[in-house]
Amino acid sequence: MSDYTIYHNPRCSKSRATLALLEANGVTPQIVLYLETPPDAAQIRALLKKLGLNAAQLVRRGEDDFKACGLGSDSSEAQLIAAMAAHPRLIERPIVVKGKKAVLGRPPENVLALLG
Numbered sequence: 714m715s716d717y718t719i720y721h722n723p724r725c726s727k728s729r730a731t732l733a734l735l736e737a738n739g740v741t742p743q744i745v746l747y748l749e750t751p752p753d754a755a756q757i758r759a760l761l762k763k764l765g766l767n768a769a770q771l772v773r774r775g776e777d778d779f780k781a782c783g784l785g786s787d788s789s790e791a792q793l794i795a796a797m798a799a800h801p802r803l804i805e806r807p808i809v810v811k812g813k814k815a816v817l818g819r820p821p822e823n824v825l826a827l828l829g
Contacts, residue, residue, distance in 0.1 A: 717742035717827070719818075720752070720760075720808040728807040731818030735809065738828055742809065751801035754794050760808060761794075763815035768793035771805050771817075778803050 719742040722728045735742055761771060768790045778800040797803045807818040811827040818824050
């Protein structure tokens with residue numbers, strides 16, 4: 714099993730580019746198709762901790778689900794995490810995890826910080 718995990722959406726160009734960059738550097742990550750097997754609220758909280766981000770920094774505000782869930786700039790951390798767990802399209806992608814650290818592959822070159 715790989716030391717790396719990527720929360721991947723194959724339809725996303727940034728996600729595909731991040732996966733390609735990992736592979737070009739000799740990394741074959743475990744791939745989590747998070748739209749098919751979404752992380753639960755506890756997993757999202759763990760990812761946020763590894764990323765060093767809060768939920769507002771990880772949520773995709775431009776998605777229809779954001780408005781449909783009644784979310785806004787005043788939404789709490791708990792509300793945002795619950796919404797991302799229920800509607801995984803709201804999770805910014807891709808996320809690459811290695812051990813206790815994670816990075817957001819936007820831009821894909823961010824993952825280089827995890828290599829080595």
